[in-house]
Amino acid sequence: MTVFLDIFTAAAVSAGAFFFLAGSVGLLRFPDTLSRLHALTKADNVGLGLVILGLLPGAGGLLAALKLVVVWLLVLLASAMVSQMIARVARRGGSPL
């Protein structure tokens, strides 16, 4: 059983890391602010979600696992809000400083 859980953890965390990598490549390679934001937020949200999903079996208890999920939800909220606000500034044609 633990072997399967370990394999699950390794697979999910690796998949999460791949999304982070893809998001970072997008951030560096995409031409304008909006598409860079798109690459970053989409990839990082899924990436972090997969990393946390992979860490759940090893969290050591329901409470710790719930805390990890709450961390993911808070990051989702923050990154959705911040990217909206950056996108709004970018659409108005300004640069955030």
Next chain:
Amino acid sequence: MTVASALALVLALLLVSIAAWTVVTRRTFAAVEGFVAYGLLLSIAWVALNAIDVALTEAAIGAGLTGVLLIGAAARLRTTEAALSAERPGAPLRGLAAAASAAVAGAIAIGVLSLPDPAPTLAPAVAEHLPSIGLGNAVTAVLLAYRGIDTLLESIVVVFALIGVWSLAPDHLWGGYPGPRQYADPNGILAYLARLLPPIGIIVGLYIFWVGADLPGGKFQGATILAAMWLLAVMAGLADAPPISRTWLRILLVAGPLLFIAIGFAGALTAGAVLAYPDGYAKLMIKVIEAALVPTLTLTLALLVAGAPERTAPR
């Protein structure tokens, strides 16, 4: 090379490169970005060293609060930045500054490298006497029992910093509202976040303060989160900072350090030394001091970000 040491090496290289970037970049805002990223990476390094308390403080105060203050400063300096860059100091002066910085860094490096191995430590003594204080977190014990004087001065220094910011106010605005009034779309995304996040953030902030007795956490980290929640409501235009002439505000700003000083001097009578706690009451006293410091620190940190008075107070 093990995975852990490879990660540590990558982290150290990243830290040094971001530090170098922060120094050499010519744009103020880019330097601030570098500084914030540096602070967040540094807190990961502290986690890797098992110093969770320091990591929390670095992330909250070093990267978060200082980052916000520096972004505010960079925004204010933007109009004059071109003029400032034009009057760049000459090569001799810059060389001298570089030499002085390198000498300081070198002296610190020599100091660290010449420490005996293993470094002298009081950690076993602290761990041995931890049960007599009743705390589970050795860092809190050091901060409030063994080195209480440092923490006391620290809590006073931040109030002085706020007085320094306030003193930038022109005479006719003295006692007025700090910073500009913030307006945001009441149905917009910022106002939504400012309604959604504070209930969660307030609980997390209070929890981090409370848990500091036994686990990593404490008043500074908790107060930073509470201050951030308040600032979020202010920035979304849902709340306004009070005029700095309010009596309740000024009482709260000094209440924490004053209670700390009072309990400290009471220790001279009850426990035989200033800042000592009577037997069996150490944990209680420490939590009372921390609880009194939380509102003081929350207000001070938030008002530091809010800035000098810019609007007249109501009659």
